[in-house]
Structures are given as structure tokens and as C-alpha cells.
Amino acid sequence: MKEQLFTACKDYLEERINRIQSSLEDLNEALQNETKSSAGDKYETSREMINTEVNKLSVQLQQFKKLQATLEMARIRKDSTTVQLGSxxxxxxxxxxxxxxxxxxxxxxxxxxxxxxxxxxxxxxxxxxxxxxxxxxxxxxxxxxxx
Structure with a gap:
């Protein structure tokens, strides 16, 4: 049963990470496709909004990658008679x-x-x-x- 719990957590993280990476790819593509128009301020504002979103998603991605490391530590922990990480x-x-x-x-x-x-x-x-x-x-x- 414990292996099922680990697998469910791993799947949860992979799904979140894949979703974030997909969003980052979409934003990077939007950033590359953004062409400078005659309305320079509009261009800069649009690019800044995209960059802000990229930064937010990058932080989330790092947090989920840290959770992956935590899950791996929990997985390799030896069973114990007291409650600990991985119990x-x-x-x-x-x-x-x-x-x-x-x-x-x-x-x-x-x-x-x-x-x-x-x-x-x-x-x-x-x-x-x-x-x-x-x-x-x-x-x-x-x-x-x-x-």
C-alpha cells in the first residue's frame, strides 16, 4: 500500500511539473512572437506581463522540484516504529x-x-x-x- 501512496504522490508532482513546463513553453513562444509595434509602450507592457508570468511559473517549478527531492527522501527512509518522513x-x-x-x-x-x-x-x-x-x-x- 505504501508504494501506491508514493506512486500517487509522484504522479501528482509529474502532472504539475508537466503543466508548468507546458505553460512556460507557451509563454516563451508568445514572447518570441511578440513583435514591436508602433505603440512601444504597449509592446513593453505586454512583454513585461509575459516575463512576470514566466518568473512566477519558474518559482513554482522549482518548488515542485524540491518536493520531488523530499518525496525521494521519504521513499528511501527505513520503516520505523515512530512517525517520521515517509510514514x-x-x-x-x-x-x-x-x-x-x-x-x-x-x-x-x-x-x-x-x-x-x-x-x-x-x-x-x-x-x-x-x-x-x-x-x-x-x-x-x-x-x-x-x-
């Missing part, structure tokens, strides 16, 4: 996969939430073991399984 955790409230913030993942009959280790719920879980309680959103929950 899949079943709790009395919900199931979590501590790797990257990729949202809800359906794995067979079970639903997991892929979360980053800096998220509040991950911070509440870190270092805890099976049968330990943790508090999140003012509610006490219990760790049922870690794998």
Missing part, C-alpha cells in the same frame, strides 16, 4: 502519509491524506508510536498503525 499513519481520525502536500489519495478501500512534515497535523504526529495519543484541532486522537 503512513492510521489514526482514529484519519489516515496520513507524511511526504509531500498532495491532498487526498484513495488507496484501495482506504483514504489517505498526503501531507508535508511541516503541516500542523504532521507536527502533532512526529515521533509518536502506535497506541499513543496526539491532539489536533482540540481533539484527542489515537495512532492505530504506522507503516
Amino acid at each position: 503512513a499513519v492510521k489514526t482514529s481520525a484519519a489516515n496520513y502519509f507524511l511526504a509531500i502536500p498532495a491532498g487526498e489519495i484513495n488507496s484501495g478501500k482506504e483514504k489517505f491524506y498526503a501531507i508535508g512534515v511541516n503541516s500542523p497535523v504532521a507536527q502533532a504526529l512526529m515521533g509518536k508510536a502506535v497506541s499513543e495519543n496526539f491532539s489536533f484541532n482540540g481533539k484527542e486522537n489515537k495512532i492505530l498503525d504506522i507503516f
Whole structure:
């Protein structure tokens, strides 16, 4: 099951990265096709808007590439009896996969939430073991399984 979670996160990242790279290619093409018109200010404004969007997408691309590195670190981590990066955790409230913030993942009959280790719920879980309680959103929950 853990491999399914990793695969779902990897697919999530690849889809986002491909979408950003496609948008960057489209913007670069638009930038090359932008011809200087007699209205110079309009030309400069248009080019600047395209450059601003390229810069925003470039930052997003770098963030997703960092998430890929984090996911790889989570994948190579050894299983542990306590919650850490790469752990899949079943709790009395919900199931979590501590790797990257990729949202809800359906794995067979079970639903997991892929979360980053800096998220509040991950911070509440870190270092805890099976049968330990943790508090999140003012509610006490219990760790049922870690794998």
C-alpha cells in the first residue's frame, strides 16, 4: 500500500511539473512572437506581463522540484516504529502519509491524506508510536498503525 501512496504522490508532482513546463513553453513562444509595434509602450507592457508570468511559473517549478527531492527522501527512509518522513499513519481520525502536500489519495478501500512534515497535523504526529495519543484541532486522537 505504501508504494501506491508514493506512486500517487509522484504522479501528482509529474502532472504539475508537466503543466508548468507546458505553460512556460507557451509563454516563451508568445514572447518570441511578440513583435514591436508602433505603440512601444504597449509592446513593453505586454512583454513585461509575459516575463512576470514566466518568473512566477519558474518559482513554482522549482518548488515542485524540491518536493520531488523530499518525496525521494521519504521513499528511501527505513520503516520505523515512530512517525517520521515517509510514514503512513492510521489514526482514529484519519489516515496520513507524511511526504509531500498532495491532498487526498484513495488507496484501495482506504483514504489517505498526503501531507508535508511541516503541516500542523504532521507536527502533532512526529515521533509518536502506535497506541499513543496526539491532539489536533482540540481533539484527542489515537495512532492505530504506522507503516
